[in-house]
Amino acid sequence: MLTKQRHQLILQRLSEQKIVKLKELVELTASSESTIRRDLTDLEAEGYLERVHGGATLVARYEEEPTFEEKRDQHVDEKVAIARKAATFIEDGMSVYLDAGTTTQAMVPFLDGKDVIVVTNSLPIANDLFDLDIKTFVIGGELKRSTQALVGYNARESMMNYRVDLAFLGINGVDLEAGYTTPDPEEALVKKTAIELAREAYILADDSKFGKRSFSRVAPLEAATLVTWSDSSSVSSIQSITKVVNAQ
């Protein structure tokens, strides 16, 4: 019997029962214990099952997810509030740049029906805009795995072809001394270029980003207007350096 056949048999049996004994599999496949042990080790490494003493169980696949989802949901109201506020700065006839990110993506629904041209480096945002029938330009570049954003040198080059009235960007760190910072240098390059090319730039960030510093510097605080949602006092110190809009 072929290895792959055994693997299929094991997974099939497991999906029926959700727990299976090693001895059972030895009988089922007419193989030695050693072989079945190896199979279970391999299948576990591939994430198909979880070994237990005496056999294997179906992996509980959906346990880790909620942590990430919950975390995102906590700030989801703030995000929409910030996005809504930011969108109010956009007037008919304008061209705007929407940087990749969940907060900027949340702006898209507020563009519905407006007469705007959008430039973006985000595939998800481009898809959303496509559904709304908004004139859209996508800048070129390398597709970054984690964020589905187009980044790097080519993205900067491509972006130079566009001039926009307003640019809206997400950010990872907002700090009095370090300014706006983000972890990925290639993303930072794109953000920096966007701020340079726009007539006015807006950074969208909830107050969980305040005081944080990431590796790559995008711009000093005064280079952009900060759109946030905060009742903490930390806003006031930023307010002395650059213009701040509170969505609250």
Next chain:
Amino acid sequence: MLTKQRHQLILQRLSEQKIVKLKELVELTASSESTIRRDLTDLEAEGYLERVHGGATLVARYEEEPTFEEKRDQHVDEKVAIARKAATFIEDGMSVYLDAGTTTQAMVPFLDGKDVIVVTNSLPIANDLFDLDIKTFVIGGELKRSTQALVGYNARESMMNYRVDLAFLGINGVDLEAGYTTPDPEEALVKKTAIELAREAYILADDSKFGKRSFSRVAPLEAATLVTWSDSSSVSSIQSITKVVNAQ
């Protein structure tokens, strides 16, 4: 026994069982192990099966149920056959351009696991590539409503930044006199540029496109290799002008 006969037998047996042992095939075809091994290697390279130790299995292609539009399209099998054949020209280490279109998009599954860099102007293709963890560059440009492709002058400019080994393009018309043609001038501009920049260019078209002429000329027939699926005699006249690969 002819090679093609053996291949058909192997695929037939495989479609019946979905896994088959090498020894089984040796018996079935009365050929040597060496020959069967060669067959399996070839068929794997063409994307028909996956070799495993001791035999071969059907490709674990996640069976996407065809949408209504796809179902209505009676050329869907031809499309996959053409895409499969076209993908065999791609070798590890190459960079390729995938033009927007359903046929070129059908090539994406056959890139799984290959060591390639892909440049594309298609948002759907970029999304598919994203799922396969393939290094991807997207060219910039205006997002065209009907096809979700990036086109126009900016797309051409952005594409100039890349050199690819192979370019794969769909087309609307293949005509002896008019050459390759497509309705949208902005798309034609992008296609034309792709053919210029690629070391070799392949046009993917089923024989329903033969003899058709659209508004915008992309290139003369001899500028690219035609990959098609046809048993009609109309192929032979094209064959006298440019290289033709029949996926049949």
Next chain:
DNA sequence: ATGTTTTTGAATGTTTATGATTGTTTTTTA
């Protein structure tokens, strides 16, 4: 008919899969 290319099967050394054996760890039983 002749030379060339393609296909084939055998021979080779190499890699991979397997089952038995060992001693260790975990679980069960007394």
Next chain:
DNA sequence: TAAAAAACAATCATAAACATTCAAAAACAT
């Protein structure tokens, strides 16, 4: 808690499957 039983990981030799090479045979073109 201690002893026995079961399950385990690690190692080894063997056998099966493998890629590669080569020479003969077949198909092909000239």
